[in-house]
Amino acid sequence: MAASSRSIPRRRRRPVERGTLNRGIYDIAVLFDPTQGNKDSWKPTAPQTTWNRKLLYVFGPATGQPRRQLRSSQVWAGQDEALKRGFLVAVSSMTDSSLNSNRVSMTETLMMMKEHIVDAYGEIRYAMGAGCSGGSINQLTSSSIFPGLLDGIQPSCTYPDSETTGTEVGDCERLVRFYASAAWTGLMASESQTVAQNNAKQAAINGHLDQVGCRSWFNSFIGVARPGNYLPERVGTDGTITTPLPVTNNCTLPASMVYDPVTNPTGARCTPQDHAVSIWGKVPGTTRAPSTRDNVGVVYGLKAFQSGAINAEEFVTLNENVGGADFDLVPTTARSAAPPAGLEIAYRAGIVADARQLAKTPIMDVRGYDESGIHYIWRSFSLRARLDAAGGHGNHVLWRFFGTPPLGSLTPPAASGLTLQSFLAMDKWLAALKADTSSATLEARIVADKPAEAFDFCYLSSDTTFQTKVTDQAQCDVDPGLKPHSSPRQVAGGPITENILKCQLKPFAAADYPGLDTHQLDRLQAVFPDGVCDWTKPGVGQQPALSPLDFTAGPGGAALPTAPVSHAL
Incomplete structure (x- = not known):
C-alpha cells in the first residue's frame, strides 16, 4: 500500500536524532508513538508501525566548499506531509550543495546515511530524494554516480549536474x-x-x-x-x-x-x-x-x-x-x-550526469520560472535530451508552472498543490516498481510502472489559480512564461x-x-x-560513466569488481 492512501495520526514526533557522519551534521525525524514503548524500545528488527519504512532524503541548494563543519540548511520540520504519512525524513550538511561541492563524497554520505538508518531504524523499503537547484544537482548526480541509492527523485529548479x-x-x-x-x-x-x-x-x-x-x-x-x-x-x-x-x-x-x-x-x-x-x-x-x-x-x-x-x-x-x-x-x-x-x-565518474545511469531512476521534474535569474527552463529539456540520446525519456516526467513573486517562481506555491502531487505520484510510482517482480530490465519496469498521474503537463501563465493541466507541449512551449530559451x-x-x-x-x-x-x-x-x-563529435574525453568508482587507490578512480553473489548455506 502506498503511503499516500493513509495518514498516520500524530501523537508526537520521535525526538530528532542529530549526529555526525562522514563529517556531516545530520538530522533524522520520524513519527513515534509513545503507546508502543519508549524511544529506546525502537529496534531496527522491529520498528514502530508509525514508520512505513520509506525514506525522504532532502538535499540543500546552491554550491560551495567551506572547510568547516556546518549544519544543513534543510529542516525536517518543513516536510510535514511526508512525516505525517509515515516517512522518515533525513538531511545532512554533507549532502547540502552549498556546504559540499564534492559530488562523490556527497554520494558517499548518502550511502552512509542509508546504512545508518538501516542499522538504527530498520530496513528501508525505498528512498526518494527532493531538492531545488543545487539540491537537484545532488539528486541527479548521485543517481549518475551510484544508481540505486535513491529509488526515485524529485528535482525542482533542475540542473543535470554542476560541471556542465x-x-x-x-x-x-x-x-x-x-x-x-x-x-x-x-x-x-x-x-x-x-x-x-x-x-x-x-x-x-x-x-x-x-x-x-x-x-x-x-x-x-x-x-x-x-x-x-x-x-x-x-x-x-x-x-x-x-x-x-x-x-x-x-x-x-x-x-x-x-x-x-x-x-x-x-x-x-x-x-x-x-x-x-x-x-x-x-x-x-x-x-x-x-x-x-x-x-x-x-x-x-x-x-x-x-x-x-x-x-x-x-x-x-x-x-x-x-x-x-x-x-x-x-x-x-x-x-x-x-x-x-x-x-x-x-x-567516467558520473560527475557529468550520464543518462544511461539516470534511466535507472524515476524522475519527477517540477519546473518553475526564473528566466531572468539562473534557473532556466531549458535545463529540464537538456536533461531530457540526454535521456533521449541514451534511449528515451520515459522515466522523466516534467511539470511546468509560472509564478512570480510573492507567489513564488522557483518552488510551486502551496495553492497549486504541485509539491504534494509530485510526492504522492512518486510514492505511487515506487510502490508499483517495488511490487513488480517481472524479468524486464529496471529501465523498462520504471516506464511500465509509471502511474497514470505521472504525465507531462503545464499550467499556462494565464492560469493563475492552477486549474487546467495542459498536455499539448507545443502550447506550453509558446507560452511566454513557460517558453524555454x-x-x-x-x-x-x-x-x-x-x-x-x-x-x-x-x-x-x-x-x-x-x-x-x-x-x-x-x-x-x-x-x-x-x-x-565541431559539435557533431563527442567532447574531448567524453565517455560513458563507469560509476560507481572506487577511489581507494587514489584520484581518477577504478571500476568496482563484479558484485558478489550470495549463496544459500
Missing part, C-alpha cells in the same frame, strides 16, 4: 566582462546603439530571455570557483562592474590560511575541484586540481549573427575580445583550456544536452561565415588558429 552548469557560469562571466569592456561599449557608441538595442544584442548572444540572465550568474556564482581570497564583484543594471563587498574566500577560513599565488602559494585552494582533490588529483607539477572549464574553439554569438541579431563587426569583435581565464580564474586574453585528465574523470554555448552551435565540456576542433572554413568581408574573416580566423568547435 559551470560551463554557462564561465561563459557568462566572460561575456559580462566583454560587454563592460571598451571594445564593446566603444562599438555600441560608434553605432549609436540605444541601451535597449545593446541589451537585445546581449540577450541574443547569451541565448537568454534578456541581458539580465548572465548578470545574474555573474552576481551569484562567479566567485564560487575562485581559489584564494578575492573581492566579490557585482555587475549593475547599467553593465558596470564594481567590487562593493569585503574580501572573502570559498574555504571560509582565515585569509592567512588560504592560497595566494605570491604570498602563500601552498595555502588551501578553495575551488570545487581542489575541495575534491582526492577525486580529481592534481595537474602534474602543480598544487592545483584540474578545472573542466574550457572555451577553446567556441564561436560565441554564431546563431545571433546568422539570425541578424548582431552584425558582422559585432560578431568578430566579440570573439576577438571575449578571452578566457587562467587556472586561478584571472581573466586572460587567451581562451580557457581544460586539462584532458580532468575531463575524463568528470565523465538557451545558453551562450548553444548560441555558439552547441547541443541542448550541453554535456560537452571541451569540444573537438575542425579547421576554420571561411564558407561557414557568409556576411564577413575579407578583413573580418582574417581577424576571426586569427582567433581560432587551431580550429573551431
